[in-house]
Amino acid sequence: MTTDFTEKNRQAFDKKAATYKSGFEKVVETLVNVVQEQRSWVSDTWVDTEAGKGKEIKALEYACGPGYISLALAPFVNRVVGMDISDNMLEEFKKHVREAGRSETMIGVKADLVSESSPAEVSGPEYFNFDLVFVSMALHHFEFPEKAMINLGKRLKKGGVMMIIDMIPEDHHGHEHEHARHQMGDMVDTISKHGFSLEEMRTMYENAGVGIGFEYKVLESPLVFTKDGKTFEKTIFIARGQK
Numbered sequence: 001m002t003t004d005f006t007e008k009n010r011q012a013f014d015k016k017a018a019t020y021k022s023g024f025e026k027v028v029e030t031l032v033n034v035v036q037e038q039r040s041w042v043s044d045t046w047v048d049t050e051a052g053k054g055k056e057i058k059a060l061e062y063a064c065g066p067g068y069i070s071l072a073l074a075p076f077v078n079r080v081v082g083m084d085i086s087d088n089m090l091e092e093f094k095k096h097v098r099e100a101g102r103s104e105t106m107i108g109v110k111a112d113l114v115s116e117s118s119p120a121e122v123s124g125p126e127y128f129n130f131d132l133v134f135v136s137m138a139l140h141h142f143e144f145p146e147k148a149m150i151n152l153g154k155r156l157k158k159g160g161v162m163m164i165i166d167m168i169p170e171d172h173h174g175h176e177h178e179h180a181r182h183q184m185g186d187m188v189d190t191i192s193k194h195g196f197s198l199e200e201m202r203t204m205y206e207n208a209g210v211g212i213g214f215e216y217k218v219l220e221s222p223l224v225f226t227k228d229g230k231t232f233e234k235t236i237f238i239a240r241g242q243k
């Protein structure tokens with residue numbers, strides 16, 4: 001059963017889908033650069049690497065939104081599945097996939113792996129055995145991030161890699177939520193946790209059975225958000241670990 005918190009996220013992102021890029025233009029650009037620059041650090045298995053040669057490499061982006069990050073990695077894998085809870089985001093995902101001429105190898109599907117362990121929509125074999133599972137700028141929107149990582153870990157093949165990109169915690173003396181409301185308005189109500197530390201991520205990776213070779217690094221370029229003519233920055237990390 002999808003929870004109230006997840007439902008709040010679905011409604012908020014349904015509304016945002018069509019105008020996602022306005023205000024997030026720089027954010028998207030930075031994230032695309034990050035995944036393309038860091039992919040060799042994340043995994044050695046890509047269509048253009050020795051380890052990936054001759055393999056059918058499958059990737060899953062959970063909480064894929066409009067698909068910009070999936071599309072940035074699509075040239076380096078054979079198949080991408082995007083999952084999200086927002087129908088409108090999935091419409092955007094599919095539109096961008098079509099525009100990029102990648103409809104043969106990329107699909108978008110609605111599923112909630114945060115509150116449900118095995119939703120019927122994604123129970124088929126095409127939704128398992130991934131080489132790469134990734135979540136970009138969405139873990140902080142999940143009511144149960146630990147559970148989500150456990151459910152996602154089950155979808156990886158042995159040796160497969162989980163990549164997470166999210167915010168580092170900032171110290172606002174217990175007033176993180178108020179601080180964030182000031183910056184991002186009502187969207188703050190879709191956030192369950194304001195950033196994840198190295199130790200928190202290590203524990204979550206280990207509990208999800210994807211702790212082999214765990215690494216976490218803070219990235220130099222922050223994400224620059226624009227809202228109502230004002231800008232604010234968020235420092236992000238990238239983490240990886242294997243099953």
Ligand SMILES: C[S@@+](CC[C@H](N)C(=O)[O-])C[C@H]1O[C@@H](n2cnc3c(N)ncnc32)[C@H](O)[C@@H]1O
Nearest residue numbers: 009013063064065084085086089114136138141
């Ligand atoms: C900030 S966007 C990030 C989109 C994309 N990953 C990116 O980096 O551009 C967050 C996405 O998470 C999705 N989302 C929020 N809660 C979710 C949940 N419980 N399960 C799946 N997707 C969720 C939203 O619908 C939205 O598309």
